[in-house]
Amino acid sequence: MDEVKVIEVKKSIEADNNALASQIRNKLSEEKTLLLNLMSSPGSGKTTTLVSTLTKLKDKWKIAVVEADVDSTVDAKTILDAGIDAIQLHTGGMCHMDAVMTQQALDELAGEKQDLIILENIGNLICTAGFDVGAHLNINILSVPEGDDKPLKYPKMFEKTNLVLVNKIDAMEFFDFDKSKFEENVYMRNPKARIIYISAKTGENIDEFVKWLEDELVKHTSGA
């Protein structure tokens, strides 16, 4: 892919969302494609994290990224420039992705078998957490400047996450971020959540996230 393909999404019918989400998940499982839903606040570093991570995986696995935004193609261009396939969804003002949007993106990507598709959801900690988009796993990024109290204010996001990436740890000294308080807040919402501290900018600890992704990829693409 060289140019950003923009999809203006059609109106979604919410009543069918959960049924469609399950259908998408089952079909992708059969096809041995892993679908991840990446969520965060605006500016937490979703795109930078994807670039620093996926460039380490792209020669071994077939990967595509679906960017969702109200407007602009900034993020899809950044992903494409890094040599990774990407398409851009424009959500028509909506503050979250849903299963209908996922389906539209999958229709666009249908030409080739993918090992991994990552949905970069809208920058938002509330609405995004309320909709099943058909993903196998949910990842959320919390950047250090946002503060350690976010699990207290945004319960659903942290209840449904499988992996919390704490980004911008290179700027830790500039902010009052209490790691143990943060972990306590996360585990109160979700005792099973995995937490990985990274800096997408410097690359620090990115390999731990790469390993997590590869482990999940092996699980989902091998076996019956």
Place this chain on the structure above:
Amino acid sequence: MDEVKVIEVKKSIEADNNALASQIRNKLSEEKTLLLNLMSSPGSGKTTTLVSTLTKLKDKWKIAVVEADVDSTVDAKTILDAGIDAIQLHTGGMCHMDAVMTQQALDELAGEKQDLIILENIGNLICTAGFDVGAHLNINILSVPEGDDKPLKYPKMFEKTNLVLVNKIDAMEFFDFDKSKFEENVYMRNPKARIIYISAKTGENIDEFVKWLEDELVKHTSGA
């Protein structure tokens, strides 16, 4: 006020939102109370900015803050601890305030004449921008770590803002934030927006925001 009063908001009827918002705005104008709507991403520093600003105004003006969150009373407690009246709204999972919520907060504050009421809206750049809450002016905070491209991705927030506070400028050297690119992006959405660069943490340039607030307070509380 010593303890945080929490209001679990009632279900809002959206059809009446704009009419109620206008009614609230007109009534507060008559009463010479200035109502501001403060919006930002999660963790941009809304509460810290309010504390560092309002402590400089609270001896001269009667001020109250309305905190809206999905859960927790963290922010209202912080404001109260700084000696400023605050009440906490719990939005029942909703991603934005609306005029019905404002009215409920005003009912709680009805005992005393206020000069300034600030609504600290939910941390969210999309939903919050879509609802008239009855405020006279909209302020939005964008913190440096979030990046200079946010006006491209969140058009409505920047179209409807009267004042953009760029917070966390003390961390500028740690992030790739291009001021002139940011200003270009803001003015593309809204040529009339005022931009003030601050650090709520160090207090740098807070006086410029204090002056802006006092100018607006004088306008709204004096004259006919």
